[in-house]
Amino acid sequence: MTDFTFATAGRISFGVGRRSELAAAVAGLGSRPFVCTGSDPSRHEDLIDRLPEAASFAVRGEPTMDVVRAGAQAAREHGADVVVGLGGGAVLDAAKIIAALATNGGDPMDYAEVIGKGQPLTVPCLPFVAVPTTSGTGSEVTANGVVTSTEHRVKVSLRSPSMLARVAIVDPELTVGCPPSVTAHAGLDALVQCIEPFVSAFANPLVDGFCREGIRRAATGLRRAFDDGTDLAARTDVALCSLLSGLALANGKLGAAHGIAGPLGGYIGAPHGAITASVMVAVCEFNIAHGSDETRSRYAEVGELLTGNRHPEALLDWWNETTAELGVEGLAALGLTEDGIPTVAEAAAKASSTKGNPVPVSADDFAGILRRSL
Ligand SMILES: NC(=O)c1ccc[n+]([C@@H]2O[C@H](COP(=O)([O-])OP(=O)(O)OC[C@H]3O[C@@H](n4cnc5c(N)ncnc54)[C@H](O)[C@@H]3O)[C@@H](O)[C@H]2O)c1
Numbered sequence: 441m442t443d444f445t446f447a448t449a450g451r452i453s454f455g456v457g458r459r460s461e462l463a464a465a466v467a468g469l470g471s472r473p474f475v476c477t478g479s480d481p482s483r484h485e486d487l488i489d490r491l492p493e494a495a496s497f498a499v500r501g502e503p504t505m506d507v508v509r510a511g512a513q514a515a516r517e518h519g520a521d522v523v524v525g526l527g528g529g530a531v532l533d534a535a536k537i538i539a540a541l542a543t544n545g546g547d548p549m550d551y552a553e554v555i556g557k558g559q560p561l562t563v564p565c566l567p568f569v570a571v572p573t574t575s576g577t578g579s580e581v582t583a584n585g586v587v588t589s590t591e592h593r594v595k596v597s598l599r600s601p602s603m604l605a606r607v608a609i610v611d612p613e614l615t616v617g618c619p620p621s622v623t624a625h626a627g628l629d630a631l632v633q634c635i636e637p638f639v640s641a642f643a644n645p646l647v648d649g650f651c652r653e654g655i656r657r658a659a660t661g662l663r664r665a666f667d668d669g670t671d672l673a674a675r676t677d678v679a680l681c682s683l684l685s686g687l688a689l690a691n692g693k694l695g696a697a698h699g700i701a702g703p704l705g706g707y708i709g710a711p712h713g714a715i716t717a718s719v720m721v722a723v724c725e726f727n728i729a730h731g732s733d734e735t736r737s738r739y740a741e742v743g744e745l746l747t748g749n750r751h752p753e754a755l756l757d758w759w760n761e762t763t764a765e766l767g768v769e770g771l772a773a774l775g776l777t778e779d780g781i782p783t784v785a786e787a788a789a790k791a792s793s794t795k796g797n798p799v800p801v802s803a804d805d806f807a808g809i810l811r812r813s814l
Pocket of ligand 1: 478479502527528529530533573575576579584585586614615618625713
């Protein structure tokens with residue numbers, strides 16, 4: 441396909457030390473910031489202290505419907521006129537959804553895809569500033585926020601162009617404190633987010649460029665960032681891969697690995713990146729076996745970008761070696777049992793990400809992919 445539309449954050453500021461721009465960016469958008477952080481807000485005290493009239497809201501773990509309801513209520517009570525997300529993808533997504541609910545009112549289920557009413561947001565969200573502290577999701581430039589429904593045991597998105605950040609500040613130095621497991625899971629997810637839009641039936645030339653560069657950056661930086669978290673050049677490569685992956689997924693489509701991640705993440709509660717990394721080989725094998733020549737050629741190019749060897753097998757070998765080195769476990773170790781496979785497979789077949797896969801995937805196909813990934 442050569443047709444595309446492109447939308448992204450109002451401004452992207454990338455580079456080591458760029459977090460120093462946060463106070464000015466926030467001041468340009470409002471005077472009563474509502475700052476969402478991870479479970480330990482003291483990690484970023486120096487940045488929050490420079491935001492006058494700020495209220496903090498700690499997001500512990502991945503956001504649930506109740507967390508975003510409470511956040512929206514707290515933001516309204518504070519009289520917030522700008523929302524900052526300062527943390528991993530979970531925090532950015534919570535902040536994005538809170539910024540949407542604070543102005544639109546109602547309940548997150550009114551706007552949630554798949555299990556909710558899927559209503560459009562009709563009122564512009566509060567301006568949102570995204571400052572990622574992990575390299576993985578690219579959420580700083582995507583127009584959706586992911587939230588868990590504990591009732592339905594599934595993760596779903598709220599999505600709207602108005603959820604895009606007004607400013608994204610990506611400072612690789614903020615990721616230096618990430619422990620190796622977070623570096624591994626988030627970094628591999630960023631790579632999956634570059635590979636799926638690249639092999640997707642909806643690939644387009646703009647997204648292709650983001651994906652190629654993101655895959656190259658992961659090949660150079662991911663193992664090094666895992667081995668030595670203080671290696672700023674490696675952290676920069678992975679942060680760039682993550683940013684590019686967000687640009688790719690927001691302007692292209694994902695595929696079956698992410699089709700599994702929503703339902704399975706809600707079902708077993710494992711880290712998002714651990715899931716996408718562990719199903720990737722089975723998904724690629726399925727797509728290579730059932731896809732067109734163009735699909736196989738795309739996988740061969742991914743193999744070449746990662747290893748220099750233009751062959752789909754090169755990607756599979758690289759993935760197996762890298763995930764072993766980075767300590768990625770199979771789905772059984774993450775908590776999936778045979779009993780859960782039919783439920784997750786049914787839901788994955790209906791997931792919005794699955795529509796981007798280069799090959800149609802039935803619930804039976806998903807069950808096979810899940811069994812192969814145990
Ligand atoms: N909106 C999107 O486009 C999009 C895309 C992909 C994934 N997601 C969502 O993002 C979430 C995953 O995000 P993630 O991979 O960044 O993980 P995360 O946000 O869950 O963070 C993982 C862990 O790392 C910790 N952490 C974060 N930054 C740290 C730092 N600098 N130092 C030390 N510890 C740190 C967190 O406290 C947490 O314990 C999932 O909820 C997933 O569904 C959203």
